[in-house]
Amino acid sequence: MRGRSDHPAVRALAVERDPTTAPAAPGGPTACPLDCPDTCELAVDVRKGRISAIRAAGNGDGGFICGKVAGFARRQYHDDRIRHPLRRTGSRGGSFERIGWDDAIELIVDRFETIRRESGGEAILPFHYGGSNGLLTDGSMDRAFFARLGASRLLKTVCAVPTTEVATGMYGRMPGVAFEDVPRAKSIVIWGANPRASSIHLIPRLRAARERGAFIAAIDPRKNFSDREIDLHLPVLPGTDLPLALGLIRWWCEHDCIDRAFVDRHTRDVDILIAAAMTWPMDRVAAVTGVPVNALVTLAERFAAATPALIRCGWGPERNRNGGQAIAAILAIPALLGKFGVRGGGYLMSNGGGTRVRPSPAVTGRPWETRTINMSSLGSVLTDPPDPPVRALFVYNANPVATLPDQRRVLEGLAREDLFVVVHDQVMTDTAALADVVLPATTFLEHDDLRVSYGRYVFGRVRPVVEAEGEARSNAWVFASLARALGWDEEPFTWSPSEFVQHVVNGVTLGGTRVHAEVMGRGGVQAYDFAGATPVQFVTVQPRTPDGFVHLAPEVLGPNPYEFLPSSPDLPLAMISPASSRLVSSTFGESNLRRLVVDIHPTDAVPRGIGDAQPVWVFNAQGEVHCHARVTPRVRPGVVSMPKGAWRRSSGNGLTATALCPAHLNVVGGAACYNDARVDVRPA
Numbered sequence: 001m002r003g004r005s006d007h008p009a010v011r012a013l014a015v016e017r018d019p020t021t022a023p024a025a026p027g028g029p030t031a032c033p034l035d036c037p038d039t040c041e042l043a044v045d046v047r048k049g050r051i052s053a054i055r056a057a058g059n060g061d062g063g064f065i066c067g068k069v070a071g072f073a074r075r076q077y078h079d080d081r082i083r084h085p086l087r088r089t090g091s092r093g094g095s096f097e098r099i100g101w102d103d104a105i106e107l108i109v110d111r112f113e114t115i116r117r118e119s120g121g122e123a124i125l126p127f128h129y130g131g132s133n134g135l136l137t138d139g140s141m142d143r144a145f146f147a148r149l150g151a152s153r154l155l156k157t158v159c160a161v162p163t164t165e166v167a168t169g170m171y172g173r174m175p176g177v178a179f180e181d182v183p184r185a186k187s188i189v190i191w192g193a194n195p196r197a198s199s200i201h202l203i204p205r206l207r208a209a210r211e212r213g214a215f216i217a218a219i220d221p222r223k224n225f226s227d228r229e230i231d232l233h234l235p236v237l238p239g240t241d242l243p244l245a246l247g248l249i250r251w252w253c254e255h256d257c258i259d260r261a262f263v264d265r266h267t268r269d270v271d272i273l274i275a276a277a278m279t280w281p282m283d284r285v286a287a288v289t290g291v292p293v294n295a296l297v298t299l300a301e302r303f304a305a306a307t308p309a310l311i312r313c314g315w316g317p318e319r320n321r322n323g324g325q326a327i328a329a330i331l332a333i334p335a336l337l338g339k340f341g342v343r344g345g346g347y348l349m350s351n352g353g354g355t356r357v358r359p360s361p362a363v364t365g366r367p368w369e370t371r372t373i374n375m376s377s378l379g380s381v382l383t384d385p386p387d388p389p390v391r392a393l394f395v396y397n398a399n400p401v402a403t404l405p406d407q408r409r410v411l412e413g414l415a416r417e418d419l420f421v422v423v424h425d426q427v428m429t430d431t432a433a434l435a436d437v438v439l440p441a442t443t444f445l446e447h448d449d450l451r452v453s454y455g456r457y458v459f460g461r462v463r464p465v466v467e468a469e470g471e472a473r474s475n476a477w478v479f480a481s482l483a484r485a486l487g488w489d490e491e492p493f494t495w496s497p498s499e500f501v502q503h504v505v506n507g508v509t510l511g512g513t514r515v516h517a518e519v520m521g522r523g524g525v526q527a528y529d530f531a532g533a534t535p536v537q538f539v540t541v542q543p544r545t546p547d548g549f550v551h552l553a554p555e556v557l558g559p560n561p562y563e564f565l566p567s568s569p570d571l572p573l574a575m576i577s578p579a580s581s582r583l584v585s586s587t588f589g590e591s592n593l594r595r596l597v598v599d600i601h602p603t604d605a606v607p608r609g610i611g612d613a614q615p616v617w618v619f620n621a622q623g624e625v626h627c628h629a630r631v632t633p634r635v636r637p638g639v640v641s642m643p644k645g646a647w648r649r650s651s652g653n654g655l656t657a658t659a660l661c662p663a664h665l666n667v668v669g670g671a672a673c674y675n676d677a678r679v680d681v682r683p684a
């Protein structure tokens with residue numbers, strides 16, 4: 001190991017405080033950056049330097065927030081909180097010893113330099129996800145560091161890739177219907193989304209729409225709403241949203257519901273879509289999806305007849321090998337039926353396209369053309385190494401053990417003794433426990449960030465409201481420090497924290513307006529201006545495709561758009577792993593989900609001799625998960641449901657839902673196919 005004095009920057013770090021984590025004043029307003037479409041403005045009470053309460057700021061968006069963030073202090077002060085840098089002392093997954101930041105930086109820099117010299121920069125892989133991060137903590141200082149290092153690039157494919165690629169190919173990410181306009185809709189389809197788990201601020205708006213007489217339908221293998229809340233539940237079999245959407249389109253064609261004038265004027269390739277739809281008569285759709293014909297026809301009639309009519313498309317339909325095609329068929333519906341052009345009508349999916357972010361060239365300007373590695377294939381990349389093999393993994397903003405498909409293989413890969421693993425995280429996650437070096441990360445209550453909402457039309461200014469616990473540091477600080485320890489005395493690694501924030505915020509426009517200095521100073525959220533009211537699709541906002549048309553068979557669907565690829569029925573039950581109201585992806589797994597439960601319908605439980613709360617094994621050829629059954633009609637027959645993001649400690653054998661999820665990838669974007677898992681269940 002090189003002597004510490006060779007790294008003057010390292011010596012300086014030992015005494016230098018992370019200035020991005022210094023609260024200007026304790027408590028006050030900030031914004032929630034967690035992976036949720038709502039981006040709430042928060043009021044944080046601080047007493048004697050500790051958080052005493054977190055609530056909605058003022059009456060902003062209903063004046064309430066979710067219980068997860070209201071209880072964030074549990075994570076902030078949890079026993080599992082990482083407060084100091086740690087180094088592994090024994091076998092992997094065993095014990096750690098406390099070290100200083102200077103030792104940690106030196107250790108990482110030395111290993112990176114050795115690996116780069118022996119195998120090239122591509123043998124180092126940054127592993128991260130930005131779901132709960134903003135513009136300062138994802139894709140900025142980290143990107144500049146790994147690009148300069150020549151590391152492999154990571155394809156982030158566990159969520160929202162098919163939806164984003166399809167929405168871009170079809171509409172150029174045209175902004176969607178605003179939350180505020182949902183109550184105006186007369187017919188609403190909630191397709192593969194559960195606002196009770198994520199985006200709770202849609203719930204009162206759906207209630208308001210219903211009080212005004214709206215027809216509301218939900219398409220989901222789980223029943224997330226009561227009969228009083230919605231009119232129709234269509235319990236679709238996972239992976240069959242594509243035939244369901246195509247069957248509806250065929251019905252609308254046959255019943256003269258297509259808005260020919262709109263289609264001719266605004267779309268391309270309608271013939272390809274219609275030809276695919278015509279192969280799906282309702283009785284075939286019913287047989288494949290498990291949704292009765294009368295429910296399909298009711299939905300078709302009630303949606304076609306209403307104006308405004310709105311589809312709230314979630315991320316459930318994308319998590320199978322047909323996911324991209326399914327999303328394309330769903331997003332085509334408002335165009336085919338001419339549902340745009342009226343406030344509250346059209347679609348609502350991700351509204352992040354309303355923000356324009358022009359990154360600073362100092363942050364993202366450096367060319368980075370190394371090989372790419374798909375994060376969904378990490379297990380096979382680590383166990384069946386490419387050339388050069390991945391010899392170092394730097395994990396931040398992520399917990400791959402809990403979230404990636406094929407969990408057993410991920411664990412096998414992380415067990416490699418020749419793999420150098422660094423994890424920067426807030427708490428001792430399942431991944432951090434397997435690291436060589438663990439670095440303490442700040443929470444969003446301890447650092448600066450800038451959050452682009454992907455649901456509400458607001459921009460979040462996240463600012464520190466308490467001092468960082470122990471020696472926790474933001475990832476921007478960590479990457480700037482590593483860079484300086486490598487002798488890279490250049491922008492952006494030399495920026496002061498305020499210069500960093502300013503450079504990034506300079507490139508942001510919100511539906512045409514800049515971020516207000518007052519919001520930047522005080523923290524909280526800024527609503528978009530849009531030069532007036534919220535957007536109306538095809539009136540105030542238009543498709544942003546290069547030619548301005550809606551592309552109904554976008555190139556991203558590949559050579560066989562709308563081809564249905566059924567899942568292999570080798571086992572009798574389909575397994576989904578949706579978001580739950582207790583976790584945000586895997587965040588809060590240290591405290592909020594202690595016992596792993598699989599939901600199973602009585603029709604499937606009784607013949608297997610499974611009773612409520614009974615210990616069971618859920619299994620397939622990839623592995624088995626030991627958990628407890630919850631026998632409930634909330635999940636449809638033929639489907640079981642286990643929560644997304646559960647930690648290993650919640651399970652009886654240290655494996656969770658992802659251990660049963662297949663390794664194959666979506667046709668669109670190479671995304672993970674969690675909902676293609678097929679399993680069986682037996683009493684333990």
Ligand code: SF4
Nearest residue numbers: 032036039040066069
């Ligand atoms: S997770 Fe969502 S609902 Fe909860 S506080 Fe954050 S933005 Fe609001």
